[in-house]
Amino acid sequence: MEGVxxxxxxxxxxxxxxxxxxxxxxxxxxxxxADPTASMVWHGGVCRLLTTxxxxxxxxxxxxxxxxxxxxxxxxxxxxxxxxxxxxxxREALNQIVAGAAAYPRLAPFRDVIEAVRxxxxxxxxxxxxxxxDKLTLMRLCRNNLPDALLPWLDxxxxxxxxxxRFPPLLGTGGNEGSGSxxxxxxxxxxxxxxxxxxxxxxxxxxxxxxxxxxxGISVGHFSPGAIGGPNSSQGFDGGGGANPWDYLxxxxxxxxxxxxxxxxxxxxxxxxxxFPFCVEPIAVGYASESDKEAESGxxxxxxxxxxxxxxxxxxxLTYLFxxxxxxxxxxxxxxxxxxxxxxxxxxxxxxxDAFVRYAFVMRNGLSYFAVxxxxxxxxxxxxxxxxxxxxxxxxxxxxxxxxxxxxxTPARYRTALRQIDQAIYAFSTGSESDxxxxxxxxxxxxxxxxxxxxxxxxxEDEKLRPLQQLSSEWLEQADDQSPEFRLAxxxxxxxxxxxxxxxxxxxxSMEEMRESSFQWSKDKNKTAVWSNRxxxxxxxxxxxxxQMEAFRDxxxxxxxRSPRFAKLEDVVAFLHxxxxxxxxxxxxxxxxxxNWSKVTRxxxxxxxxxxxVPFDFGVPxxxxxxxxxxxxxxxxxxxxxxxxxxxxxxxxxxxxxxxEPNAVLDPDVFxxxxxxxxxxxxxxxxxxxxxxxAGGRLVAGSRNRRLAGRSLAVSSSFRADRLLAAMMFPLSxxxxxxxxxxxxxxxxxxxxx
Numbered sequence: 001m002e003g004v005x006x007x008x009x010x011x012x013x014x015x016x017x018x019x020x021x022x023x024x025x026x027x028x029x030x031x032x033x034a035d036p037t038a039s040m041v042w043h044g045g046v047c048r049l050l051t052t053x054x055x056x057x058x059x060x061x062x063x064x065x066x067x068x069x070x071x072x073x074x075x076x077x078x079x080x081x082x083x084x085x086x087x088x089x090x091r092e093a094l095n096q097i098v099a100g101a102a103a104y105p106r107l108a109p110f111r112d113v114i115e116a117v118r119x120x121x122x123x124x125x126x127x128x129x130x131x132x133x134d135k136l137t138l139m140r141l142c143r144n145n146l147p148d149a150l151l152p153w154l155d156x157x158x159x160x161x162x163x164x165x166r167f168p169p170l171l172g173t174g175g176n177e178g179s180g181s182x183x184x185x186x187x188x189x190x191x192x193x194x195x196x197x198x199x200x201x202x203x204x205x206x207x208x209x210x211x212x213x214x215x216x217g218i219s220v221g222h223f224s225p226g227a228i229g230g231p232n233s234s235q236g237f238d239g240g241g242g243a244n245p246w247d248y249l250x251x252x253x254x255x256x257x258x259x260x261x262x263x264x265x266x267x268x269x270x271x272x273x274x275x276f277p278f279c280v281e282p283i284a285v286g287y288a289s290e291s292d293k294e295a296e297s298g299x300x301x302x303x304x305x306x307x308x309x310x311x312x313x314x315x316x317x318l319t320y321l322f323x324x325x326x327x328x329x330x331x332x333x334x335x336x337x338x339x340x341x342x343x344x345x346x347x348x349x350x351x352x353x354d355a356f357v358r359y360a361f362v363m364r365n366g367l368s369y370f371a372v373x374x375x376x377x378x379x380x381x382x383x384x385x386x387x388x389x390x391x392x393x394x395x396x397x398x399x400x401x402x403x404x405x406x407x408x409x410t411p412a413r414y415r416t417a418l419r420q421i422d423q424a425i426y427a428f429s430t431g432s433e434s435d436x437x438x439x440x441x442x443x444x445x446x447x448x449x450x451x452x453x454x455x456x457x458x459x460x461e462d463e464k465l466r467p468l469q470q471l472s473s474e475w476l477e478q479a480d481d482q483s484p485e486f487r488l489a490x491x492x493x494x495x496x497x498x499x500x501x502x503x504x505x506x507x508x509x510s511m512e513e514m515r516e517s518s519f520q521w522s523k524d525k526n527k528t529a530v531w532s533n534r535x536x537x538x539x540x541x542x543x544x545x546x547x548q549m550e551a552f553r554d555x556x557x558x559x560x561x562r563s564p565r566f567a568k569l570e571d572v573v574a575f576l577h578x579x580x581x582x583x584x585x586x587x588x589x590x591x592x593x594x595x596n597w598s599k600v601t602r603x604x605x606x607x608x609x610x611x612x613x614v615p616f617d618f619g620v621p622x623x624x625x626x627x628x629x630x631x632x633x634x635x636x637x638x639x640x641x642x643x644x645x646x647x648x649x650x651x652x653x654x655x656x657x658x659x660x661e662p663n664a665v666l667d668p669d670v671f672x673x674x675x676x677x678x679x680x681x682x683x684x685x686x687x688x689x690x691x692x693x694x695a696g697g698r699l700v701a702g703s704r705n706r707r708l709a710g711r712s713l714a715v716s717s718s719f720r721a722d723r724l725l726a727a728m729m730f731p732l733s734x735x736x737x738x739x740x741x742x743x744x745x746x747x748x749x750x751x752x753x754x
Contacts, residue, residue, distance in 0.1 A: 355379060
């Protein structure tokens, strides 16, 4: 653009906070007082100005023309408006500004505000430092009576809400931080830099990143931890503090971009709740020293500051961004770190923002807070993040978070479970890994939390915390990482109720199913729930035997394992061979039971194929689990050979059907022996199953010879008995069960349909 100069400011970077605020202050002042057409963008990690000013003109503006914004704080300590030794430094600075305005016209606005405040205090009889009870009254008087030019500062430093006030974290408690005062230091710097003109060269260093003399007396507060001083606070051996006074001056000017206004937007959960731009409740995730105790007791807030590098913005656009650019999570504002990160994934932020730099106000050195940069988070669209807007999940998570609010009284296992959920969600929202893997980790964390809560009935009752439930069925597709652990967990978790035999979940944890996929904790201990601290294999085996017993009591033939999703035969074989992550599988089971299975579309099973390796010692007893009728039929070979193979006949195959008499009636002893601990338990199980099948007219391979038909089968198994028993729990599709039948049964000799 003709007449526009591009000026990079290496002294104004996104980190630390003082440097970011300085960039905002420089830009605002240039537009308001020197070049109304100027714009700003982040480029190469520094602030870039596009302005009609050249480098020398920019330096001259700040050194000789810049008119400081009137910044006062008569409600706080060291304001300079009252008698007393603690007020002396600020009082002297205010007097210098008033006296110097005649010689330096750029100080006139500041002088006018100082005199207006003094008049206001005299008129209301406030000649001594106000008590805490009167501070709110004074804040209202200032807002209603002082010049409008002061309103941006008042909006940035406090927010009036009904009969109270709130302080955004950026400027401490109304401009005070501990025993220090931002407004006092600001006034003193205005007096020294613009009246006494002790450090004109500091402007160049503040803008362009040079090294200049520092003032050791400057208390930079939380803006720049490295400038506070102390051992290891900076490079080299010198641990002294101090800062370039122009850095501080311009950073305070930058805070005026954060004019927090009382928010009454659609979806606000609290009427008149105060909002401050891009400020949320802290959750300790995403950095090395994260801990829930640090977040709740040592961190007062987080501030996510926007970065934009693709398109320069005008001051009007930037002002709108900081005053109206809230971050939407669903139909309300993001409340905490996790919701903010997810909102970025859902583009719930103003357009044009490319990333955020995340700051936490962390307590260090006793009662001092530092603004610690925690990294940058790019704005990335992740449609799968919509899963976290499910009210069933957000309400449960918010209640769980509230239940864990007391870090001293809440049992550690619950706080650990909550932290793991937060870590998984944050990693998903900010990580570069695929969405399924990240969501899989979230499901695992949710599962661990549900498992922990299932053993803490008293805690759940006291906190009115219900079981996690009714999650969207979209999790089944979005979190599918194509692992056998996930597929098998899906198949198990969806097992439905049948007659008086409950769904899978009531065998997992002690609860009552009120209606489909709607649960509450059982009033009395539920004997159906058999999961305990045993290993995964032992738990699944116990669930199978319990389900078998309840089906027998209900008069059912076989064990009901109906599920909207079937297990794949090759996954079951992987489970048997223990080429499998048991911990992941267990976590996923506990997470997936929270799915609203009544809304899951049923998918018919697909045959694994004739080449599927079916272990004989698994296949024989597995045919007894459900009441299938095994019939022989003639099947065109083109249906069982690869497509395109020339048909060569119609061989006989075993076909499973329901509705007729099952060929074998289940005998509980077939499976009970697997839990006996006997050395030959698997051999006994297979032999008993083979005898039951034979009684139904179906011979297993190896029993066809009449001379051997009455003898026990010789079975050599590489599996553990309890794992084989656990594998019986997986629901298999009809095509896969037919593969099992055609693998372990002697081939049919006649067509049963004739």
